[in-house]
Amino acid sequence: xxxAGILMILGSLLLLxxxxxxxxxxxxxxxxxxxxxxxxxxxxxxxxxxxxxIQNIDGLNHYIGMQTIPKPREMWEFxxxxxxxxxxxxxxVVIGLxxxxxxxxxxxxxxxxxxxxxxxxxxxxxxxxxxxxxGTNLDPNAIMKMTRPNGRPMTYKPPLxxxxxxxxFDVDSWPHTGGYLMFAGMTLTLVAFFIGKKSKxxxx
Numbered sequence: 001x002x003x004a005g006i007l008m009i010l011g012s013l014l015l016l017x018x019x020x021x022x023x024x025x026x027x028x029x030x031x032x033x034x035x036x037x038x039x040x041x042x043x044x045x046x047x048x049x050x051x052x053x054i055q056n057i058d059g060l061n062h063y064i065g066m067q068t069i070p071k072p073r074e075m076w077e078f079x080x081x082x083x084x085x086x087x088x089x090x091x092x093v094v095i096g097l098x099x100x101x102x103x104x105x106x107x108x109x110x111x112x113x114x115x116x117x118x119x120x121x122x123x124x125x126x127x128x129x130x131x132x133x134x135g136t137n138l139d140p141n142a143i144m145k146m147t148r149p150n151g152r153p154m155t156y157k158p159p160l161x162x163x164x165x166x167x168x169f170d171v172d173s174w175p176h177t178g179g180y181l182m183f184a185g186m187t188l189t190l191v192a193f194f195i196g197k198k199s200k201x202x203x204x
Contacts, residue, residue: 007188008099113186
């Protein structure tokens, strides 16, 4: 269980990368912008990829009635997510240490992985709700009112994952460094479970 415990600790510590690196990235490219506009989404706020990207995106959004990019104080998620990630990282380290010293079995590793997976799914669901509100809750007094061929107002919800064409913009939404570190950390904890299970079977 020592090797499994070490992997559990390492996997949990990788979550701390979310305090330094973006979890997600959304890029907007169009012919009139030689350099695409982008925003990096952290667990505690949203920043532009380049210095004036947020300002430029808000300027574009104003014309079609979209909301401005929220400040950290305007979304409860940016206060709660750091607490959740910090707690899960600390809990994982404690479980890993207990596993290293043989105080808990490999099922604790799987339990942590399952809890983290549920929290991740809830986080993605909440993120998608925000994207939906951001792209569909438009100001009726906007300067530009774009409509579909059937006459219904056009919406501008960015994709949760992948590529989408919106007007003359190509929008790409993908995980960033912090997201990949979280995925790698969770994978390590799952590997720790299987190694711990294997070592228990050998011992018995």
